[in-house]
Amino acid sequence: MMNNGILRHLAGRGVLWWSISRPAVNGFGQMRLPVVDNSVASSRLSWSQVKWFCTKKNEATKEIVSWSDFQSVEEKSKETFLEMIDIYKVKERLLRGHVEFIYTALKYMEEFGVEKDLEIYKALIDILPKGKMIPRNMFQVEFMHYPKQQQCAIDLLEQMELNGVIPDWDMEDQLVNVFGRRGHPVRRYWRMMYWMPKFKNASPWAVPDSLTTDPYQLAVHAIERISSVDIATKVDIYKTVDVENSLEDTWIVSGQSPDQKELLAKLPKGTPVYVEGRYRVFVQRNAVTYFVLRADNKAQKKPEVENYDDLSNMYIPLFSKPRGDIALKPTVHEQDDSIILAVCCTGTSSRDSLLSWIRSMEKDNPRLKDLTVVFTLKAPPDETGLTEVTGRNEIVQDSNSKRSEKSV
Amino acid sequence: MDRKHPSVSTKQSARVADPNDPHPHPVNTRTPEQPPDSGASSPRALSSRNDHPQVNQPSEPPKKKPSQAKKLVTNLVANLIKAEQEKKSQPQPGCEEAAKLASVGSFLSTFREKAAKYKPVGTYQSRAIIEVQRYLEEDLLDDRQDPLLWCLITAKVPCGLLRRAISTTPRKDLFWERDPKSGYGKKIKFSKDLVIDGFTALKSELRMLKREVVEHWESDPVIVTQPGFEHKVWDFEKPEDLNTWTVTSDSDHSEGYSKCTLSMSPEGHGLFSGVLSTDVPKDGVIKRAGYCSIRSHRARKSFKRDSYLDWSNFTHLVIRCRGDGRSYLMNVATTGYYDQLWNDVFHYPLYTRGGPYWQVTTVPFSKFFFSSKGRIQDIQHEVDLEKISNFGFTIADSINGPFRLEIDYIGLLSDPSVQETFAYESYRLPKGIAAT
Known part of the structure; x- marks a missing residue:
């Protein structure tokens, strides 16, 4: 020795x-x-x-x-x-x-x-x-x-x-x-x-390096990361078993803030809302698939660009008429062309699980029953869409679906 | 010089004597010293050489013939050298006087005399033997190759020099950069299209020149920037905006398998996307792979003159983007005049949130750190904001898989409250630790 x-x-x-x-x-x-x-x-x-x-x-x-x-x-x-x-x-x-x-x-x-x-x-x-x-x-x-x-x-x-x-x-x-x-x-x-x-620690969205490759934990991290725009966001975990007539047994991680609930409640009756996806977000070295519930943002006024150099048409609060173009500051969820109403990850990323997500959200958002939900999913949830990904970095979606198939 | 000429002429004459040569060279007519019988004998002799590609091998079956031929050719070459030498040694009228003038009163005259005495000249025979030997040692031409091409090369460079010029070992220039692109990029060949392109560009260049002249006479530069207002430098509203960017990845130079594009996204913004791959090509040279990057075109004046962007009125870089959770790198290049400064780039990571929301990232310029050719430098200094040549994004986070960065605009922001000029320590290190 x-x-x-x-x-x-x-x-x-x-x-x-x-x-x-x-x-x-x-x-x-x-x-x-x-x-x-x-x-x-x-x-x-x-x-x-x-x-x-x-x-x-x-x-x-x-x-x-x-x-x-x-x-x-x-x-x-x-x-x-x-x-x-x-x-x-x-x-x-x-x-x-x-x-x-x-x-x-x-x-x-x-x-x-x-x-x-x-x-x-x-x-x-x-x-x-x-x-x-x-x-x-x-x-x-x-x-x-x-x-x-x-x-x-x-x-x-x-x-x-x-x-x-x-x-x-x-x-x-x-x-x-x-x-x-x-x-x-x-x-x-x-x-x-x-x-x-x-x-x-320079990244504002740092996650621990000792992150597990457990898809559920990753999904929670991903949803927390996406919804970090609004700190009031609450991350809910749903089970598809709790929903009637659901075909699968898996989990749903859903993120929605009070602002989003309010925006959803304000939507007129019959407005189409879209479930869009599969989008990809990376958590550490793992890709997580997420879906978005959104509505078109047509009503939003475009704020007029004011020319600050133009002194001929200056607004003086004391003498001028009250401004007509004043509007409430839009929330962060009202993006350029769409209103983001909720985001989610599911264990299988299948259409059935997304349907279960909408059903589960109906408890907190009763307005959803009056709206038209359109599923515009880009690709069916199978592994063929991920064949181009090579190397050792595992895409979570694959392991997810395999796991759920086993559990089913 | 006197060594070059005989070697060239011998080669050509010997080559022409080759019966397999379909293109007889006119040099043959310029050698009257050639004996009439040698022309008849050498083809026979050389044809035996052509039958056996390895002439030098002693175990060749027709042993006598090559040696005879060699002797013959050597004699011939010796004659040639002799003739050449005599021609040279004949004093020319003008030269003699000049030589006399030079020798008188020059302290080098004795040196020249002595040097001439000690200069190894050798007999014509010995020199001919060396020449012929060198020629024989050379590999045979490929059948498919054009023999004229060989003549062209040998007419310019003597055999010995030619060998030295062809080397498979790359040069290692430790201190001097030959090329701003460090060997990457294509060599531009002169062609007709190039001329047409040049004249086509004239119109836009002249327009640019006009604008510059007008700007110069107006002499109204932006001196003050309003604090808190974003000044957009690049945005992606029209598809033409993509033309001012260069897209590269390691697969462009066969150094990896990453692929990327810069396009317009469905929502009408710039979209930098692709697939990153860290697979290393098995060529034994590349150790690591996996990068994709976009880079704005170099700031320039009319007629392709280099210029710089002046960002000295601003303190922050602003980027409105929508990423996928991966980290990108923002590169601010300040290419300098000297070769050491060609690869000066300042970096800072761009962390993206991912998800459907846009993010506005504001980075103070003081945070950018200095590197060259992808290596952080020991001696750091702040960005010279008056000398910005390019800006770009890189992704090289060694995660295999697709990436997607949607960019709305890249802008600048002035915030006078920011006092920091450089975020990193710039104290002097002890002697001999860093490159001081």
């Missing part, structure tokens, strides 16, 4: 082990004990599995770094990832091929689901030898002392940045111990520590 590094050393001495998965979440880290057991003997992995990808040449593929070994791990989790790092450090006392090891590990972080975990990045930096690579004169500083190792650390930090992981102060100590205060990775670390916290 000698070369287990400064972190483990500190942890062993009872220094706090803070792991901040991302300070943007709550501003506070969670205190954790070191997950990995120090006794390698109890590991689920063998040394050969670890050794292969770092030092030896794979005879079959002639590759120096065999990537198949990270894939060969059966249980891909944070624990096994840390275990592999531990085995490498214990067995490879001379740290042969540590740059290659780190690059390979960086490549497989996403697969193990640890790409946003600061603890893993710190464990990887801990592999680098301490003291040896600190430049001793200005020429060494300027000509990038140990360039491969420095570039490796820079790439590691870049991967952190791309995943939105803000480093902590321990990492500075780690990097300074490896590369000295003039090392390029240290400078990069300082830049990250300056800029990343500046923007972590």
Whole structure:
């Protein structure tokens, strides 16, 4: 356990082990004990599995770094990832091929689901030898002392940045111990520590990074986000089971403010109101489908544009006649050409669930019974509309409908 | 110079002697030194060379023939070099006097004498051997290629130089930018259409010039802006308004698979939409991908002269838009005169709410941070509002999927109560930490 590094050393001495998965979440880290057991003997992995990808040449593929070994791990989790790092450090006392090891590990972080975990990045930096690579004169500083190792650390930090992981102060100590205060990775670390916290809470519609991929929670977030224009908005949760003759069993997240209720109540009898959709809103990295209940905004007066430079026709409140063009300031829901009456997300985004939404809203908005509700849905709620979306970012709609089908 | 000429002439004459060459070159007539029998023997000899593409290989079956041919050609070339040299060494009447004049009283005269003594000249034979060897080492021309083209190239550049010019390794200019577009964009080829376009543009350019002259003589610039009033710079009321924007994505340069368009939305506003993809093309060069952006055309004066937008009377940027919840980037470019300043851009994120409601985002210019080629710079400074060259939006949030940003207008706002000039620390860093 000698070369287990400064972190483990500190942890062993009872220094706090803070792991901040991302300070943007709550501003506070969670205190954790070191997950990995120090006794390698109890590991689920063998040394050969670890050794292969770092030092030896794979005879079959002639590759120096065999990537198949990270894939060969059966249980891909944070624990096994840390275990592999531990085995490498214990067995490879001379740290042969540590740059290659780190690059390979960086490549497989996403697969193990640890790409946003600061603890893993710190464990990887801990592999680098301490003291040896600190430049001793200005020429060494300027000509990038140990360039491969420095570039490796820079790439590691870049991967952190791309995943939105803000480093902590321990990492500075780690990097300074490896590369000295003039090392390029240290400078990069300082830049990250300056800029990343500046923007972590800059968004006015910030949501926690630890957001679940639970469609229901995402839908609530989405509706709250859309209706943040009116802080009086109340988010209601309906169940389709409560509605008579409904075909599905799913949830409806609906957002409507008192202003919108008033606007709805004022609509003349028989006015057409439209249920429009599927629109898309992104919550963090997830797309959520929502629908709008709206009415045409024909009655709204266009305010006349007053020319303030024209002094010949100036309005003086004391002497002039009362103005005829005065009107109530329109609410935020009266947009350019339509009045937004409500927004919703449903578990299935199907027509039946939207019908249930209208039925559920009738309790609070009795006027809806007198209005003509027109469903103008652009596409039927199936997965074909979402085939163009590729990659790992899952569209919530898909998982939604699948889930509801199962539950039905 | 004396090395260039023989090499060129030998090549041409040898090439013409090739029986497979369908285009006999007129250079042949200009070489009277050529012995009459060599013309007959060399085609035979060279034809054997053409039968075997790899001449240099020693294990070729007809061993004697090439060596004989080589000898013959070498002799021929040696003769040529000799003739060329004699022609040169013949003193010309005007030159001699000039040389005399130059040598008298010049401190370089002794140097020249000595240099001439030590200059490696070699015999005609040895030089001919080198030339012929170099020619033989060159790869054979492709059958489908035009041999005339080869003559054209070799007539200009000697063989050795030609090899150096063709390189697959890209140049790495660390300190000097060759091109404002950093190598992107098409090379404009001269064509008839270009001339027609140039004359067509004359009308609008002259109209523009007229407006400039009138403006100059009126000399009534906007000095004071009313606080709190929005001044629209770009809006999207007519489809023609889209023409002042450039739309780019990584797929334009085969560096990714993102696609985007700028169009008019059904409600009659500008719509920047597309599909972002972070898939990296497997060419071994690109590490990351996924961006789409729009950028206004560069501010200019008539006859395509560069100019700048002057926003110094304003303090805020105002954007009325309707997004989809994703974050965009607002880019204010201040392209400078020198190559180091070509890529100066100031950024600030544009967070969108998403949903059916319009949002009006007001960002003070002090919040914009400085970067170049997408990298935040260590030494920060505020936007020079008198020197705005472009404005644009980028989306590169690495979320795969469609995006949609509806823009009503982009404007400016003046708020005298804002005292802040720059929101970020600009203290001096210790020496050697940042690029000082």
